[in-house]
Amino acid sequence: MENKGNIVLIKNGILVTPDKVFEGDLLVIGETIAKVDDSILLSDEDKAFATLIDAKGKYVLPGGIDVHTHFNLDIGVAVAQDDFYTGTVAAAMGGTTTIVDHPGFGPKGCSIFHQIDTYHEYAKENAVIDYSFHGVLQHLDEKIIADIPKLADQGITSMKAYMTYDFMFSDDMLLTVLRTTKEAGVLIAIHAEDDSKIHSLRHKFLLQGKKEAIYHAKSRPVTVESDAIKKVIALSHKANNAPVYIVHLSTKEGLLAIKKAKEAGQNIIAETCPQYLLLDESLYTLPDHQGLKYIMSPPLRTKENQNALWEGLFDQTLSVIATDHCPFDFKLKKKLAGDDFSKCPGGVAGVEARVPLIFSKGVLEQKMSLQCFARVMAENPAKIMGLYPKKGVISKGSDADIIILDPEQKVTISQKMLHENVDYTPYEGINVMGWPVLTMVRGSIIVKDSAFIGKKGYGKFIKRKKALIGADNR
Ligand code: MN
Ligand code: MN
Numbered sequence: 001m002e003n004k005g006n007i008v009l010i011k012n013g014i015l016v017t018p019d020k021v022f023e024g025d026l027l028v029i030g031e032t033i034a035k036v037d038d039s040i041l042l043s044d045e046d047k048a049f050a051t052l053i054d055a056k057g058k059y060v061l062p063g064g065i066d067v068h069t070h071f072n073l074d075i076g077v078a079v080a081q082d083d084f085y086t087g088t089v090a091a092a093m094g095g096t097t098t099i100v101d102h103p104g105f106g107p108k109g110c111s112i113f114h115q116i117d118t119y120h121e122y123a124k125e126n127a128v129i130d131y132s133f134h135g136v137l138q139h140l141d142e143k144i145i146a147d148i149p150k151l152a153d154q155g156i157t158s159m160k161a162y163m164t165y166d167f168m169f170s171d172d173m174l175l176t177v178l179r180t181t182k183e184a185g186v187l188i189a190i191h192a193e194d195d196s197k198i199h200s201l202r203h204k205f206l207l208q209g210k211k212e213a214i215y216h217a218k219s220r221p222v223t224v225e226s227d228a229i230k231k232v233i234a235l236s237h238k239a240n241n242a243p244v245y246i247v248h249l250s251t252k253e254g255l256l257a258i259k260k261a262k263e264a265g266q267n268i269i270a271e272t273c274p275q276y277l278l279l280d281e282s283l284y285t286l287p288d289h290q291g292l293k294y295i296m297s298p299p300l301r302t303k304e305n306q307n308a309l310w311e312g313l314f315d316q317t318l319s320v321i322a323t324d325h326c327p328f329d330f331k332l333k334k335k336l337a338g339d340d341f342s343k344c345p346g347g348v349a350g351v352e353a354r355v356p357l358i359f360s361k362g363v364l365e366q367k368m369s370l371q372c373f374a375r376v377m378a379e380n381p382a383k384i385m386g387l388y389p390k391k392g393v394i395s396k397g398s399d400a401d402i403i404i405l406d407p408e409q410k411v412t413i414s415q416k417m418l419h420e421n422v423d424y425t426p427y428e429g430i431n432v433m434g435w436p437v438l439t440m441v442r443g444s445i446i447v448k449d450s451a452f453i454g455k456k457g458y459g460k461f462i463k464r465k466k467a468l469i470g471a472d473n474r
Contacts, residue, residue, distance in 0.1 A: 063097025
């Protein structure tokens with residue numbers, strides 16, 4: 001959609017920019033932010049066809065960027081239920097304007113381009129907000145190594161490797177990959193869990209007939225994550241300080257290891273998710289198999305870990321809050337699991353509630369400032385994933401990806417009010433103050449007064465650059 005004649009003036013909002021938070025105006029011309037100032041006056045001519053929005057008492061923020069979603073994810077026994085249409089509508093309704101999706105695995109032995117080609121097809125006529133993909137690594141040979149820089153040239157400047165699951169990478173493979181990505185200026189994202197420990201614990205519990213949901217958590221204790229993270233840190237060091245992005249950090253122990261590595265000058269970046277900040281492992285013991293709702297990897301942890309993660313956001317050991325959005329119906333989880341947690345598809349929804357949850361539980365409960373909020377929800381993910389300054393910031397010349405959040409909106413989160421294509425939300429019943437009432441993507445208002453008015457297929461693939469932070473060889 002060409003938007004040349006588009007003029008939108010947002011008046012009197014509380015603007016959150018990297019330098020300051022202040023009451024002022026924001027002018028959008030076409031798809032970009034044309035001006036940010038204390039007061040902006042339009043000429044009579046422009047006034048005639050400009051859209052005027054009064055944002056008095058509301059926050060004007062950079063659109064949320066969720067760099068960890070799994071739309072269309074095929075895990076063999078099931079497919080994650082949000083596709084690039086339903087998932088991005090939900091994202092938009094919750095104030096997210098760009099996602100970077102983690103593709104699932106392709107056929108065994110497929111090229112590094114296979115899943116990206118597949119995902120372009122999934123997204124292109126469906127996404128309502130802008131998007132990109134991470135690459136996915138599932139085996140390693142000379143061809144893959146040669147293709148990593150080629151994929152980066154297509155705008156896929158981050159790639160993920162797993163230390164567990166079917167296509168897990170051994171330490172040697174990780175080391176080779178890290179040397180390659182360091183050279184290519186590519187960021188490697190890692191799902192860090194110690195596979196052999198998971199398997200031995202799981203095997204032990206299943207033999208003992210311990211199959212309830214809580215044993216999902218018990219088979220993935222804190223050290224499963226923290227030991228894997230320590231290993232990654234050592235490998236990155238060995239690979240000439242190759243930048244690494246740790247996804248979905250859930251533990252204090254892992255956080256402390258990352259903090260230490262950062263202090264030693266290592267290039268370790270970390271993400272956490274709302275579920276690890278807000279939910280705890282007691283949920284696994286809910287009656288009537290409800291614990292299955294919270295099966296995800298890594299599992300939910302104790303309150304002590306939650307507190308540490310909040311502190312990690314505050315002191316900037318953690319850079320990003322993303323969701324790992326990967327919904328399966330509770331009905332389906334129960335059906336596939338039966339009485340056995342190990343058969344339950346893992347993952348929860350979160351793309352829609354991320355912004356309001358963190359605004360309410362983070363900013364309003366004084367665990368982070370407004371600017372820290374904008375940083376971890378938009379600016380840092382944009383910088384780390386090569387989207388900045390086109391995305392992630394309220395600044396002249398950036399894409400007009402903007403949300404207006406009404407801090408007076410009192411909302412009780414429920415599955416019924418959300419737009420995610422799933423029969424439950426892990427955040428059911430949680431009260432929040434503040435919800436995005438307007439979402440704009442490249443100058444186009446796609447959510448107005450909390451109603452979706454965007455168009456299927458409006459979202460564009462964003463060809464990402466090499467990272468601004470994290471990749472020190474930019
Ligand atoms: Mn993962
Ligand atoms: Mn994931």
